[in-house]
Amino acid sequence: MxxxxxxxxxxxxxxxxxxxxxxxxxxxxxxxxxxxxxxxxxxxxxxxxxxxxxxxxxxxxxxxxxxxxxxxxxxxxxxxxxxxxxxxxxxxxxxxxxxxxxxxxxxxxxxxxxxxxxxxxxxxxxxNVFMINLPSLRDRPDDIEPLTRHFISKLGQQYGIEVEAESLVQVLMPRFHQFDWPGNVRQLENLLERLLVSTTLYTSIGEFASRLEDLAPELFSSHLQVSLGSDAGHLQAVEKEEILKILDRFGGNKTQTAEYLGISQTTLWRRLKQMGVGKGAG
The missing domain is CATH 3.40.50.300 (P-loop containing nucleotide triphosphate hydrolases)
Known part of the structure; x- marks a missing residue:
């Protein structure tokens, strides 16, 4: 973008x-x-x-x-x-x-x-003629809500889904602002695509909200929430734990794991290599 x-x-x-x-x-x-x-x-x-x-x-x-x-x-x-x-x-x-x-x-x-x-x-x-630093999404929390509104509108048009955008935003923001977003904007869009399609399964936003933890369990993983007192070493350990958990959930399938985390397969492969994790399913 x-x-x-x-x-x-x-x-x-x-x-x-x-x-x-x-x-x-x-x-x-x-x-x-x-x-x-x-x-x-x-x-x-x-x-x-x-x-x-x-x-x-x-x-x-x-x-x-x-x-x-x-x-x-x-x-x-x-x-x-x-x-x-x-x-x-x-x-x-x-x-x-x-x-x-x-x-x-x-x-x-x-x-x-x-x-x-x-x-x-x-x-x-x-x-390196001119450099632009794009901070991680976790470092610019004020962008989360406008990006969420943008993707709800964009994805709603793409899938032909009519949704109470304001009500959906109100349900998601408390959890979105607590989440660490390791996959940045790509993960935000990926997650919103999953959630927006899921809204069609329920008769109301209230019913959807009651099932949010089942639909997006990563938002409720306490060890992934931002902790201002955490140092880099702790955050790396947390990231490793989450990646291994998701990898195990998909039986070692790296393609599905990367899609779920909202990162590229190359990024996932690099993280696994840094973590010393051996080869598994593709």
Whole structure:
């Protein structure tokens, strides 16, 4: 949402907005996906070649989410594009000039990633022209209610559900303001989608409210509620406990666990790796 707002406010607003999740692009497809390829560039390549995502973003904005997930070889290739402002499709002889506003997002401190050798220092400084810090949802509680109203309206239109929005907000706010929101805005939207659809099962908001704990048990997990006196170590332990509990609930299925927590599978995989949890169901 922030990246699109940057695009809409830029000189390239009339151009395309192209977004990629860097963690979701397989290493072997990085060049062909981003740079494109010429006719006959490799076996089974599409006849006539194919334009890459960078070329499709020309005269617009190219948003790279979770850029800290890019492996080192891909970081070097991206750096070359940023420096030269041109891209050469795989197997092509000529390069294509680029007029693109690049926006990158990460869920880690890139300076720390540079220090430990997981992110190229030259790429970091090439990207770090202007930085915007987006605080976690738990750090901006005043945003919870307007975001809730926005998503109720948006999802209501999407699913064709008519609901007493004001009454629903009044039911949810006490619990929403106590919750820690480890999955941030994505988790808020995911949870509201579940709850809004669930309202159709009940004849009144009052009946829905009486079943809220069954519908959203995470809101009633006392160890997940914000504690101003908690230190970082305690919060990490709490997060680990909650993730393992949800993972166990879904029989080790990481896809369902990530969806339930409102985070990406890549983020969940990274958290499990940091916690030293072994491989389980996909």
């Amino acid at each position: 922030a990246a699109r707002q940057i695009h809409d406010s830029s000189q390239n607003s009339d151009g395309p907005f192209v977004a990629i999740n860097c963690a979701a692009i397989p290493d072997e497809l990085f060049e062909s996906e981003l740079f494109g390829y010429a006719d006959g560039a490799f076996t089974n390549s599409k006849s006539g070649g194919q334009s890459g995502l960078l070329e499709s973003a020309n005269n617009g904005t190219f948003f790279m989410d979770e850029i800290n997930s890019l492996p080192m070889p891909q970081q070097a290739k991206l750096l070359r594009v940023l420096q030269e402002r041109e891209v050469r499709p795989v197997g092509a002889r000529k390069s294509i000039a680029l007029n693109i506003k690049f926006v990158a997002a990460c869920n880690h401190d890139l300076q720390e990633e540079v220090k430990v050798g997981r992110f190229r220092e030259d790429l970091y400084y090439r990207l």
